[in-house]
Amino acid sequence: MNTNDIFNSEFSRQYDANNSRFSAINDNLHFLVALLLRDLPADARILCVGVGTGNEIIYHAVKNHGWHFTGVDPSPDMLEVCASKLEQAEIKDRCTLIEGYLDNIPDNVAYDAVLCLLVTHFIQKSDRGGIYCEIKKRLKTRGRLIVAEIAGDTTTGNFDEQLSGWAALQAISSPNIPMLEDLKTLLRKRLLLLPPEKTEELILNAGFSPPHHFFQSLLIHAWIANT
Ligand SMILES: C[S@@+](CC[C@H](N)C(=O)[O-])C[C@H]1O[C@@H](n2cnc3c(N)ncnc32)[C@H](O)[C@@H]1O
Structure with a gap:
């Protein structure tokens, strides 16, 4: 799926306003992610896959002044909104934005954590496992993966x-x-919804520790796993 058709210029400019109806859910998710990442080093490097308009970067960067962020996203329009928000939040100097996919990120940095929030349900089911394998290659030993996605078993009663x-x-x-x-x-x-158990299996098969399902709000699920 070419998601740039969805995340086009108009949609990107409206994204944060449209998503404000999810703010109680998103705030809770970001709050829990911050708790789970609280013991990362003061100079941690975080990779945000599908960074969109940068909400996860801003949430964590203002609380952790030594953390550096790389955000990757195929949508130039989402990245344009993101870049202007990072500038406004005065954290641009700690952030690198890359237009593209995981394989466009230089492989000279090993990350302490990868956040992949609300992205994977756009990735073809057949490619889904490969994403977790690619992410694992970008992490340090004992690095952390946090995934949030819309999931559900559409076949259950x-x-x-x-x-x-x-x-x-x-x-x-x-x-x-x-x-x-x-x-x-x-x-x-x-x-492209997968049952939550299938996502757990894919993360495990990519070589991560058994994922801990730390969050569910309606169809939005999130997990943490370690390399
Ligand atoms: C719903 S937005 C989520 C943005 C942000 N993570 C958040 O939680 O607000 C999904 C983003 O994933 C990006 N995306 C879609 N397919 C992707 C892929 N294969 N790799 C990385 N990002 C992708 C889209 O361009 C879009 O910006």
Whole structure:
């Protein structure tokens, strides 16, 4: 999937405003990630895969003045918004942004942690395991991977129940709650959901420690694993 069609100029400029309806969920996720990364070195290097508009960089950079960040993303439009936010937050000198994918990142740095937040559900299911293998190569020994993605087993009997909460979330700041069937079509068209257990298996098969499922809010799940 060429996600630059989704993360185009208009969408990128609206991304943070549109996502404000998720802010209670996102704030909780970032808060927990910060707890899980609290013992990284004062000069840690963090790689953010699918950095988007840079919210994860800003959250952690303002709390950790010695951390350096590399953000990679295929969308020039998302990166443009990100760059201006980093400048405004006065943290640009600790950040490197790269347009592209994991294999466009120079391999001369080993990272203490990789954050891959709300990205993997856009990656083809057949390529999903490979991403975790690529990420592992970028990490130091005992480095940490944090993944958050939209996940769910669309074949289980209670998936509709899970979707009804998701529909209510989509409806915040919009006049109508989407019909479940419309939401399913949209999910199928835009997102490539795997059951959470499958993601855990892929992370483990990439050579990480058994992932710890530390977060779930509706269909958004997150894990931490070590090299
Ligand atoms: C929903 S946004 C998430 C942005 C940010 N991580 C956040 O949590 O707000 C997904 C981002 O992943 C990027 N993306 C899509 N496919 C990617 C891939 N294969 N590798 C890296 N980034 C990708 C998109 O361009 C987009 O900026």
